[in-house]
Amino acid sequence: MGDGNLHCNFKVHPNSKKNCAYLSKFIYDLTIQSEGSVAAEHGLGLKKNYLLKKYKPSENYLFIKKLKKHLDPNSRLGKNKLFQA
Numbered sequence: 001m002g003d004g005n006l007h008c009n010f011k012v013h014p015n016s017k018k019n020c021a022y023l024s025k026f027i028y029d030l031t032i033q034s035e036g037s038v039a040a041e042h043g044l045g046l047k048k049n050y051l052l053k054k055y056k057p058s059e060n061y062l063f064i065k066k067l068k069k070h071l072d073p074n075s076r077l078g079k080n081k082l083f084q085a
Contacts, residue, residue, distance in 0.1 A: 028051065028054075031055075032055055037054070038051045039051070044082075046081065049081065049083075052082070066084055068082060
């Protein structure tokens with residue numbers, strides 16, 4: 001937390017997709033309620049890029065999507081990294 005970001009890793013017992021999904025949703029919802037962000041300085045990663053649309057205001061999401069389209073009209077850079085092509 002020294003850089004202002006909370007990097008959260010957890011272990012769930014018993015380890016199941018349902019338990020991991022439940023805990024992840026709880027953590028992300030708590031983060032948003034605390035006026036935090038689900039993205040760190042390095043982005044979201046491939047497994048979590050869906051969080052951008054779910055947890056960011058729609059205006060922010062649409063702006064980022066339009067900016068990406070403007071800078072990369074042919075979707076050649078980082079295909080499917082931020083938005084599914």
